[in-house]
Amino acid sequence: MAEKYRVGIIGRTDRGNYGHGLDSVWREIDRAQVIAVADDDERGRWSARSRTGAERAYSDYREMLEQEQLDIVAVAPRWMNEHKDMMLAAAEHGCHIYTEKPFCRDLTEADEIVAACEMRHLKLAIAHQTRWTPTLDVVKREISKGLIGRVLEIRGRGKEDARRGGGEDLWVLGSHVLDLMRVFGGDPQTCYATVLENGEPVTGSHVREGNEGIGPLAGDAINAMYTLPEGATGYFGSHRGTAGDPSRFGIQVFGSEGVVEFLTGHLAPCHVLRDSSWSPGRSRKEWVPISSNGVGKPETLPRTGLHGGNVLAVNDLIDCIGNPEQQPKCSMYDARWTVEMIAGVFESHRTGGPVTLPLKQRENPLTLL
The missing domain is CATH 3.30.360.10 (Dihydrodipicolinate Reductase; domain 2)
Structure with a gap:
């Protein structure tokens, strides 16, 4: 198990932003460290880097995934039109995922995300905070x-x-x-x-x-x-x-x-x-x-509030990463059911x-x- 999980955060300023605290939650997670943020809006990108304590910031999340050896990716935007592409890219680089809801736009996208995570034995949790x-x-x-x-x-x-x-x-x-x-x-x-x-x-x-x-x-x-x-x-x-x-x-x-x-x-x-x-x-x-x-x-x-739910959700996700037989309380399968x-x-x-x-x-x- 990693001593500290390396975390990357994907945001989209003015197009879903950073969801309901999916960027700020990592400050309270002892087992994780924010390595990088990605946002194609320059001002939003540097604000997020300062807010999260990230070491580096990228204008393209794909570049972030290529350059950094990440363990977990937070797909933070509330808007879901790029959720599928972001999650598939994270899965292709072997990253576990904590994602904002709604999950994705239709069942074909949901099936693709689940298949990509299953193929690489990755865990995904969705921010239905009430579950925790x-x-x-x-x-x-x-x-x-x-x-x-x-x-x-x-x-x-x-x-x-x-x-x-x-x-x-x-x-x-x-x-x-x-x-x-x-x-x-x-x-x-x-x-x-x-x-x-x-x-x-x-x-x-x-x-x-x-x-x-x-x-x-x-x-x-x-x-x-x-x-x-x-x-x-x-x-x-x-x-x-x-x-x-x-x-x-x-x-x-x-x-x-x-x-x-x-x-x-x-x-x-x-x-x-x-x-x-x-x-x-x-x-x-x-x-x-x-x-x-x-x-x-x-x-x-x-x-x-939501922050407390995020803290519980992220700690549960990390527990599940260390246990191959365990799924998060609100997993990719629960997300697809919604x-x-x-x-x-x-x-x-x-x-x-x-x-x-x-x-x-x-x-x-x-x-x-």
Whole structure:
């Protein structure tokens, strides 16, 4: 095992930048050292070098990969139109990867990335930071012990703001929610969905180039249903301009004896309602907080937001690099499943009925409308 893992960071100033702290996290990782950064924007490049303590800076990430003997590469830009090329280049040079979400633009790209990493026995973790929050393990354990009885439904919502609600929300923020749905419900078996634009079913005429490098995109309202193992049903919805205050962004797990609400983020709020009617107004039962210490117990860990999640994720990735049999808590396979669930929404709408997951059709369904 390397004494200190040599890290390279890829950013794109004004085109996804450095994601949600995928550059700054390495300052707190004792087992890693930032060797170089790459950014084709000169001012952004030198700012990143100063911010990260990198020894060198490059205008082209390919040159960085050629010149430096790196162990790990952070693919930091939020925009995903170059994610595939960046990850394939990193894999070709034998580098493990920590990447910003969304993973990539379609399932053909996802398959290429997974195959490239598998070929070289590389590990990849994606920055769904909630996967590493200690509260998640507590909630999973308590649900398995019968906290809310038998799980019947899992409901997820995006942020549903005035700009991104609908298809963009599904990609950018829904990726977190769909990943959590799999955590509690398992791998979905089918998807049935409708995609609307101004109240009308989306057609080829609605398809446009999405913001932030998403690729083909359509829809200001998404309604999706997933069949999950053991009889539960998952739902995801996002309608533009209908955001809640406070936000509904997250999931609710409905069981025969109550409801768990789990929001996104490191140590984000989590509560349980032990009420089989799911109606506190009628039953007069109250929501009880769940912390990393258990149900109804106060949180004693510091709330460090996305940064705290990144620290846990990167340390987990490094642990997995040293263990050939271990995958990160949110691995390349989990990342591909998220793209699978998103693509399933558009493929179901395109075909007009339920589709089986994983999809046989791997192209972006919106290009086939």
